[in-house]
Amino acid sequence: MTRLRDVVELRLSRTKRVLDLSGGGWVAGFLHLPDGVEMISIRPDELAGAVQPGDLVVDAAPVQSGEDGLLVYLRTIASRLVPGATAVLMTRNAAADLPLEPIERVMGFAGCQLLEIAELAYPEWPAAMVLVGGGADPGEKAPVVAVRGSLARASTAVHDVADKSDEANAARLRAQIDERDLTIARLNRETRNLRSSVRLQLGAALIEAAQKPLSVPRLPVQLVRIWRDRDTGTRTGPTTTVARARTVDAVASEDNQLLGWSNEPTDRTVLPEIFGVVTNPAAEMLSRHSVLRRLVPHEARVALERGLPDLVLIQASALLAPSAWGHTGTPGGAVSYMRALYDMAVLASSHDVPVVVWQDVRLSMTPALADLTRRADLVIGDGASSGAEFSWSPGVSLAAFHPTDKHANDRVLVLAERRAGASVEARIRRELDRAQISAVQQLWSPGLADAIRSHGVALLSPSGSGRSTSVSDLTLASIASGGRILSGPNDRLLGEFPSAVVPVNDPEAAVGAAREILAMPELSAVERRLNLRRIFEYESTPVRLGWLAAALSLRPDPLAERRVTVVIEGATERENAAAIDNVLSQTHPPARIVVTGDKVPDRALDEARALGVEVAVVHSHRSWPAIAEATDSAWTLMWPGTGATTPRGLTHDLLAAAESIRADVVGAGAGLPTETYGRFVETLPLEASLIRREHLPQLGSSTDLRALAERGLRLFAVNDAGSDR
Numbered sequence: 001m002t003r004l005r006d007v008v009e010l011r012l013s014r015t016k017r018v019l020d021l022s023g024g025g026w027v028a029g030f031l032h033l034p035d036g037v038e039m040i041s042i043r044p045d046e047l048a049g050a051v052q053p054g055d056l057v058v059d060a061a062p063v064q065s066g067e068d069g070l071l072v073y074l075r076t077i078a079s080r081l082v083p084g085a086t087a088v089l090m091t092r093n094a095a096a097d098l099p100l101e102p103i104e105r106v107m108g109f110a111g112c113q114l115l116e117i118a119e120l121a122y123p124e125w126p127a128a129m130v131l132v133g134g135g136a137d138p139g140e141k142a143p144v145v146a147v148r149g150s151l152a153r154a155s156t157a158v159h160d161v162a163d164k165s166d167e168a169n170a171a172r173l174r175a176q177i178d179e180r181d182l183t184i185a186r187l188n189r190e191t192r193n194l195r196s197s198v199r200l201q202l203g204a205a206l207i208e209a210a211q212k213p214l215s216v217p218r219l220p221v222q223l224v225r226i227w228r229d230r231d232t233g234t235r236t237g238p239t240t241t242v243a244r245a246r247t248v249d250a251v252a253s254e255d256n257q258l259l260g261w262s263n264e265p266t267d268r269t270v271l272p273e274i275f276g277v278v279t280n281p282a283a284e285m286l287s288r289h290s291v292l293r294r295l296v297p298h299e300a301r302v303a304l305e306r307g308l309p310d311l312v313l314i315q316a317s318a319l320l321a322p323s324a325w326g327h328t329g330t331p332g333g334a335v336s337y338m339r340a341l342y343d344m345a346v347l348a349s350s351h352d353v354p355v356v357v358w359q360d361v362r363l364s365m366t367p368a369l370a371d372l373t374r375r376a377d378l379v380i381g382d383g384a385s386s387g388a389e390f391s392w393s394p395g396v397s398l399a400a401f402h403p404t405d406k407h408a409n410d411r412v413l414v415l416a417e418r419r420a421g422a423s424v425e426a427r428i429r430r431e432l433d434r435a436q437i438s439a440v441q442q443l444w445s446p447g448l449a450d451a452i453r454s455h456g457v458a459l460l461s462p463s464g465s466g467r468s469t470s471v472s473d474l475t476l477a478s479i480a481s482g483g484r485i486l487s488g489p490n491d492r493l494l495g496e497f498p499s500a501v502v503p504v505n506d507p508e509a510a511v512g513a514a515r516e517i518l519a520m521p522e523l524s525a526v527e528r529r530l531n532l533r534r535i536f537e538y539e540s541t542p543v544r545l546g547w548l549a550a551a552l553s554l555r556p557d558p559l560a561e562r563r564v565t566v567v568i569e570g571a572t573e574r575e576n577a578a579a580i581d582n583v584l585s586q587t588h589p590p591a592r593i594v595v596t597g598d599k600v601p602d603r604a605l606d607e608a609r610a611l612g613v614e615v616a617v618v619h620s621h622r623s624w625p626a627i628a629e630a631t632d633s634a635w636t637l638m639w640p641g642t643g644a645t646t647p648r649g650l651t652h653d654l655l656a657a658a659e660s661i662r663a664d665v666v667g668a669g670a671g672l673p674t675e676t677y678g679r680f681v682e683t684l685p686l687e688a689s690l691i692r693r694e695h696l697p698q699l700g701s702s703t704d705l706r707a708l709a710e711r712g713l714r715l716f717a718v719n720d721a722g723s724d725r
Helices: 004-012 070-079 100-109 160-195 198-211 213-228 253-258 280-286 297-306 335-350 367-375 424-435 448-454 473-480 491-496 507-519 525-539 541-551 573-584 602-610 624-629 650-661 693-698 706-710
Strands: 017-020 038-041 056-060 086-091 112-119 127-133 146-148 273-277 291-294 311-315 355-359 378-381 412-415 438-440 457-460 484-487 501-503 564-568 592-596 614-618 635-638 665-669 678-681 689-692 715-719
Touching: 004 056, 004 086, 004 112, 004 127, 070 086, 070 100, 070 127, 100 112, 198 213, 273 280, 273 297, 273 335, 280 291, 280 541, 297 335, 311 335, 335 355, 335 367, 355 367, 412 424, 412 507, 424 438, 424 457, 424 507, 448 473, 457 507, 473 484, 473 525, 484 507, 491 501, 525 541, 525 650, 525 715, 564 573, 564 650, 573 592, 573 602, 592 602, 602 614, 624 693, 635 650, 635 693, 650 665, 650 689, 650 715, 665 678, 689 693, 693 706
Parallel strands: 017 038, 017 056, 056 086, 112 146, 273 291, 273 311, 311 355, 355 378, 412 438, 412 457, 457 484, 484 501, 564 592, 564 635, 592 614, 665 715
Antiparallel strands: 086 127, 112 127, 635 689, 665 689, 678 715
């Protein structure tokens, strides 16, 4: 999350004066000026003659690149910069949308150099230009422009006519995109209305009867159902309130005998509800972060008739024997199962429920799934199977493989995920078997999580053969639990987790390498935290479900449990401003900031709002009911005092531990052994502790959390949370 301060930090250390042209000094407030730097708010027409060498001029460009006046504005600012002065100008355009060639020419004729264009995290101001006075002779174009956060820009020769044409084309394309978006929205509304009409449902029933004569006996039942539901709104799809509110009381009692999960409550704003035809391993991960309803052939249609999920997920490997859907994808196999699967997909589509096909095996193994794949809203794969639009897997549920204290044995855990006989991993496995230092674990057996946690080293096969860039979920699970990986060549695995991966290129040297790894000390707490932080951010199950929800525009947010509200209790406005600056520097940004008391730093809050972070003020000190009411996040972090800078990874590490350990309160621990990731404790300090929102009203006036432990809540301390060393 790049902020304006990150762009000018080095220059700010040598600056004595900041000239703010924005009015009110709100841009300078983004910089959190250190002591000894004077902030002067002036108007643009007063800039001439006021700039001195060493000054820093800050402003927000009032116009976009597609509008007249941007180049005039830039030339006005650049012509007033003296040698040694710097200007930082935020723009409403992204770095890639700025007309660099015309800007460089204007800077050159003004005797100024465009030094850098940086991408910012502010939605309203996504980029900033850094200008240096005296950087070029008048009439000479500045030779180099660094675009931070983007690839290096290739040098091209563009004529004036081409520049003007590009700007006109960009404006025309923006207008066409706006018109297209309006048309799409109108067509979506018309489609929803059409699908909810009785006429369309009646026509679909008749067409189905004509195409499938065997379904004619069911036609009267379908017609009666359509007639009864014509005024209830239950057929209008998942986007309507009435359809979502449909209850199980309206369904015959005999259906409850088929669907035992019918009466379970569901929080549809956080946990997505999935009707799934999935394998046991996938269900183990998905069920921890969603409401998963696993379907069997005889109840698939009944399930969709009685309730509308957020999505239907069909896993190709779940259609293979010996599952309940075995032989479904095989031509001439379980024909009735394939018909039930197809009818379920058609019924889901008629209710606007997206159907996702997860093609995690070769297409040749499930050829009968081809028709369903063409009807699906989204096709995903495992990175190795063909026919998939995107690579996807459920990821790792950290709660199943939490990095508690490991007591590793003297064996290498072998989990051969792909049994390719010529692969490097398979040859390594044979060498370990001969040396009798391997322990084979059945894939996704009930004791798999315990087996991974009890082994310090695991051999997995994420690549098959040759040098690979794929990483399997089981590999990530072993790393998340604090173990090391003995693997064949895999550049991505080694690059992302260098402390936990030992590659072996020569299988004949595998035994010696394995003995050396087994003799190594366990990973340190900081190594475990850094590995867990990356898995938490990119490879965990909530992140994978969040990607699905975003791709399908679903209402539930699987990442809502990671929202954090930070409570700041500074005694002065300056302390609050410093605390807000530390909060915004965290690698995991908060969803909301609550400032208690009356010392509210308005300029510091301006940057928080620009970053999209909500801000609330509670005009009382430690009024826990009021703070809980001002908090809409699952977690609340009591920010440490302002005496020292807080580590940038504090929020990241506390949230990763909370998701892994399932504790009620997670705090930063000190004095623990180096190899210890963390442990449950009887008390924690109030500051730097992550507390569930529902427990806030139970806090008293004490500065520690012993009272919560006495109430039966679980407190967990993370060893040196936030530190990178």
